[in-house]
Amino acid sequence: METGVVIVAAGSGKRMGAERNKLWLPLGGEPILTRTVRLFTSHPEIGEIVLVVSAQDHEEVLKWKRQEKLKLTVVLGGAERQDSVRNGLAALSSDCSYVLVHDAARPFVTREQISEMIRQVRRDRASIMAVPVKDTIKVVGADGVVQSTPARESLWAVQTPQAFLVSLLREAHEAALQAGKTGTDDAMLVEWLGHTVSVVRGSYENIKITTPDDLWFGEEILRRRKGEGS
Numbered sequence: 001m002e003t004g005v006v007i008v009a010a011g012s013g014k015r016m017g018a019e020r021n022k023l024w025l026p027l028g029g030e031p032i033l034t035r036t037v038r039l040f041t042s043h044p045e046i047g048e049i050v051l052v053v054s055a056q057d058h059e060e061v062l063k064w065k066r067q068e069k070l071k072l073t074v075v076l077g078g079a080e081r082q083d084s085v086r087n088g089l090a091a092l093s094s095d096c097s098y099v100l101v102h103d104a105a106r107p108f109v110t111r112e113q114i115s116e117m118i119r120q121v122r123r124d125r126a127s128i129m130a131v132p133v134k135d136t137i138k139v140v141g142a143d144g145v146v147q148s149t150p151a152r153e154s155l156w157a158v159q160t161p162q163a164f165l166v167s168l169l170r171e172a173h174e175a176a177l178q179a180g181k182t183g184t185d186d187a188m189l190v191e192w193l194g195h196t197v198s199v200v201r202g203s204y205e206n207i208k209i210t211t212p213d214d215l216w217f218g219e220e221i222l223r224r225r226k227g228e229g230s
């Protein structure tokens with residue numbers, strides 16, 4: 001029962017405000033993109049890798065793939081993250097039974113966390129990585145006035161990898177496409193089918209590089225890990 005990964009890297013990085021896709025920015029001296037991809041090319045339990053990239057990055061990624069002799073499939077993404085995931089799913093081989101979906105903008109996931117998600121999805125068919133929120137979260141209306149304050153103990157900040165039975169995720173994406181619904185993560189689409197999604201407690205280090213300050217946090221995470229010899 002093959003496990004694959006769809007790594008989504010086809011965004012434009014608008015919130016980073018860089019001149020090109022944020023994933024080419026250096027982190028510890030290596031582009032975020034290549035750092036994240038190597039986490040999976042070096043993982044013994046990942047049998048297949050599909051990397052979803054933008055048209056602007058396509059040629060450069062193919063050149064890097066050839067230079068590094070990497071076994072991965074490169075496909076083009078879409079307007080929304082959901083479209084990119086769908087394109088990645090379509091490129092998975094027929095013998096891939098389980099899939100992890102991971103943001104290329106999350107270069108700090110660990111080998112052990114990837115293994116944990118693979119174990120969990122074989123039991124639960126749908127599982128996500130998340131951490132309990134530390135701040136109080138409020139729902140605020142367009143008028144800038146607080147509408148409600150959900151109980152913090154029930155709130156988790158969702159990360160990736162998110163892991164699914166391939167057939168389940170394909171069904172969820174097809175249903176969302178037919179309904180014209182867009183979710184901000186893949187688990188939402190599975191939840192809309194009424195399927196349960198389990199949660200694996202992740203790490204606060206598994207940040208998504210989104211805005212410039214995340215680069216500083218990221219360099220500090222690398223420094224700390226280097227000091228710990230990991």
Ligand SMILES: Nc1ccn([C@@H]2O[C@H](COP(=O)(O)OP(=O)(O)OP(=O)(O)O)[C@@H](O)[C@H]2O)c(=O)n1
Pocket residue numbers: 008009010011012013014015016023052077078079080081082084085103104105106208209210
């Ligand atoms: N149409 C899209 C949008 C996003 N992503 C990917 O999904 C991950 C999470 O998205 P996000 O952090 O929002 O990246 P961007 O969309 O590039 O950032 P922004 O929203 O600031 O433009 C990233 O690895 C991004 O490359 C993608 O593959 N296809």
Ligand SMILES: C[C@](O)(CO)[C@H](O)COP(=O)(O)O
Pocket residue numbers: 081103157158159160184185186208
């Ligand atoms: C999937 C995700 O990383 C979970 O937190 C997040 O929803 C991605 O959102 P983005 O706006 O596409 O970065």
